[in-house]
Amino acid sequence: MNAPMLQTRGLDKRFGSLIVAQSIEIDLPQGARHALIGPNGAGKTTLINLMTGRLRPDAGQIRLGGENISALAPEARVKRGLVRTFQINTLFPHLTALEAVTLAVCERRGQAGRWWRKLSDHKDAIDEAHEILTSLQLAADCLRPTHALAYGQQRLLEIALALATRPKVLLLDEPAAGVPQGESAELFTAIANLPKDMAVLFIEHDMNLVFRFATRIIVLVAGAVLTEGTPDEIAADPRVREVYLGSAHHG
Amino acid sequence: MPAIRTTPADTAPGPQAFLAAQTRWRLVEILFWLALLSPFFLLPTYLTLASQIAITALFALSVDLILGYAGIITLGHALFFGIGAYTAGLVAKWGWGEAISGLVLAALAAGFVGYVTGFIITRVHHLALIMITLGLGLVAVEAANSASWLTGGADGLQGVRMWKLLGTFEFDLWGYSAYGYSLGALFVFFLISRRIVHSPFGLSLRGIRENLDRMPAIGAPSRARLHKIYVISAAMAGVAGALLAQTTETVSLETLGFQRSADVVIMLILGGTGRLYGGIVGAIIFMIARDQLADMNPQYWYFWIGLLLVAVVLFLSNGILGGLDRLLPRRRGDA
Ligand SMILES: Nc1ncnc2c1ncn2[C@@H]1O[C@H](COP(=O)(O)OP(=O)(O)OP(=O)(O)O)[C@@H](O)[C@H]1O
Ligand SMILES: [Mg+2]
Numbered sequence: 001m002n003a004p005m006l007q008t009r010g011l012d013k014r015f016g017s018l019i020v021a022q023s024i025e026i027d028l029p030q031g032a033r034h035a036l037i038g039p040n041g042a043g044k045t046t047l048i049n050l051m052t053g054r055l056r057p058d059a060g061q062i063r064l065g066g067e068n069i070s071a072l073a074p075e076a077r078v079k080r081g082l083v084r085t086f087q088i089n090t091l092f093p094h095l096t097a098l099e100a101v102t103l104a105v106c107e108r109r110g111q112a113g114r115w116w117r118k119l120s121d122h123k124d125a126i127d128e129a130h131e132i133l134t135s136l137q138l139a140a141d142c143l144r145p146t147h148a149l150a151y152g153q154q155r156l157l158e159i160a161l162a163l164a165t166r167p168k169v170l171l172l173d174e175p176a177a178g179v180p181q182g183e184s185a186e187l188f189t190a191i192a193n194l195p196k197d198m199a200v201l202f203i204e205h206d207m208n209l210v211f212r213f214a215t216r217i218i219v220l221v222a223g224a225v226l227t228e229g230t231p232d233e234i235a236a237d238p239r240v241r242e243v244y245l246g247s248a249h250h251g
Numbered sequence: 252m253p254a255i256r257t258t259p260a261d262t263a264p265g266p267q268a269f270l271a272a273q274t275r276w277r278l279v280e281i282l283f284w285l286a287l288l289s290p291f292f293l294l295p296t297y298l299t300l301a302s303q304i305a306i307t308a309l310f311a312l313s314v315d316l317i318l319g320y321a322g323i324i325t326l327g328h329a330l331f332f333g334i335g336a337y338t339a340g341l342v343a344k345w346g347w348g349e350a351i352s353g354l355v356l357a358a359l360a361a362g363f364v365g366y367v368t369g370f371i372i373t374r375v376h377h378l379a380l381i382m383i384t385l386g387l388g389l390v391a392v393e394a395a396n397s398a399s400w401l402t403g404g405a406d407g408l409q410g411v412r413m414w415k416l417l418g419t420f421e422f423d424l425w426g427y428s429a430y431g432y433s434l435g436a437l438f439v440f441f442l443i444s445r446r447i448v449h450s451p452f453g454l455s456l457r458g459i460r461e462n463l464d465r466m467p468a469i470g471a472p473s474r475a476r477l478h479k480i481y482v483i484s485a486a487m488a489g490v491a492g493a494l495l496a497q498t499t500e501t502v503s504l505e506t507l508g509f510q511r512s513a514d515v516v517i518m519l520i521l522g523g524t525g526r527l528y529g530g531i532v533g534a535i536i537f538m539i540a541r542d543q544l545a546d547m548n549p550q551y552w553y554f555w556i557g558l559l560l561v562a563v564v565l566f567l568s569n570g571i572l573g574g575l576d577r578l579l580p581r582r583r584g585d586a
Contacts, residue, residue: 079470084468086465090464092458095457096269100458103451103454103471104470113476114450116450117451118274119270120274122451123267126270162468165469165470
């Protein structure tokens with residue numbers, strides 16, 4: 001196995017008296033397709049927020065490719081290749097899908113601060129954005145404003161924006177949240193086809209999808225890692241079963 | 252998969268063409284600018300008013316860049332207008348009456364203050380932002396008032412003497428030079444603004460306005476971007492103030508005042524935000540209405556503006572230009 005791309009060491013976080021992260025230690029190697037599962041309120045989104053710098057941990061370290069990035073601003077982490085998507089669509093409603101992805105491409109290329117050249121002169125960036133949109137089957141609607149896109153397309157745009165930054169590590173927070181069953185498998189096929197060297201961690205409640213697409217599964221309960229293992233190991237683990245049968249089945 | 256957009260035949264634009272089309276000059280735009288030349292021939296007695304309108308339009312344009320495009324709501328932008336006005340006025344008073352260099356100095360002074368205050372402005376949002384811009388504006392008025400040895404205080408800055416514009420055109424009583432000068436400056440800064448909003452930087456400002464939360468997740472340093480447009484906008488407002496000082500050869504405390512800060516936002520809302528022309532159209536309507544209603548008392552005139560403002564906000568999606576867009580559905584808004 002490769003050296004881990006993303007590592008957390010001893011991450012702690014509490015909101016008042018509520019503990020949402022307890023000495024979390026996660027290793028995400030290059031090319032990973034790991035699932036992060038756990039009941040509602042387990043702290044999965046919070047963990048992504050901690051990794052990406054949206055939240056500051058009370059203690060612990062986040063390392064990306066061996067570098068300690070714990071003190072970096074979120075945008076600096078993105079520049080280094082640590083990128084996330086959002087459980088609840090966090091898009092640009094009045095930008096077209098093309099504009100939104102072109103913006104993300106320009107940011108990555110360090111061109112988004114340019115005010116003296118027209119956007120339409122950045123043909124490479126536009127082409128790259130269009131390619132990303134095409135790869136996610138969004139090309140036909142990419143000239144429509146985001147708010148006019150179907151919900152499922154907006155979920156895909158979430159991923160398109162992340163891909164435009166050329167992530168090394170991609171954290172997907174319930175990419176299929178709210179997408180009808182039939183379409184969610186399609187969406188996960190797109191995720192499975194992401195570049196082989198990209199490390200991917202996805203949160204997902206649908207166990208069918210988890211067992212189909214994850215090579216390893218991390219189980220988070222009440223802010224702590226309960227266990228981690230291959231799908232077979234997790235399927236056989238009685239504690240996991242208890243968590244999922246004891247509490248309400250997925251949300 | 253949803254059907255392809257219902258465009259007649261198979262002529263949906265490609266991505267390149269789509270983005271290029273947004274930056275192309277439209278016929279209405281060219282006609283609009285040509286129409287702005289008409290006062291020279293048709294209304295020579297109104298050139299002084301036309302000059303004031305052009306200056307106010309430039310000020311509104313500067314506010315549109317931050318309010319309309321970047322989402323920074325301000326009720327204190329007259330701070331920069333006033334700083335520009337006093338800078339240009341003082342430079343001329345102290346014996347350097349050359350107009351263009353006066354504009355440059357005013358832009359630098361206002362831009363510098365924009366740079367310093369920008370550290371605060373880009374850190375706060377919503378009500379706090381409005382209150383801080385408002386507060387800074389109030390502070391500036393009182394500071395200028397108490398520094399009357401420099402500013403002339405409530406009596407205004409007197410003794411501003413301009414040289415011939417470009418060494419050729421006297422600032423005449425009729426306002427030919429004044430309007431030509433103000434309109435020229437408005438046009439130059441309009442071109443600059445147009446380039447800015449159609450650039451990747453302009454797109455990133457719209458991104459910030461649309462969803463500040465997402466910006467860090469695509470690697471964008473939002474605060475630095477906001478700071479940059481704030482400085483540009485402040486410098487532009489400073490130029491507008493300088494134009495007023497130079498064309499009227501006096502500067503009053505009112506250039507810094509809250510009324511001016513509020514009026515410019517009203518104009519922008521009337522015309523439509525985030526579309527460059529909104530501020531210009533708003534300024535034209537506002538200033539002409541004020542001129543025509545000047546016989547009545549000032550409160551009464553604001554009664555009508557207040558009514559118009561309420562009606563526009565209630566019934567039009569984005570100002571008068573936004574409303575026109577609805578009527579002419581083929582035209583795409585730029586924002
Ligand atoms: N900013 C915050 N302040 C206070 N409490 C918070 C905050 N964010 C999350 N929480 C709480 O922390 C706990 C973990 O939330 P989190 O969103 O990480 O759960 P999750 O595992 O992603 O759940 P879900 O599956 O529903 O998305 C929840 O109880 C939530 O209410
Ligand atoms: Mg969550």
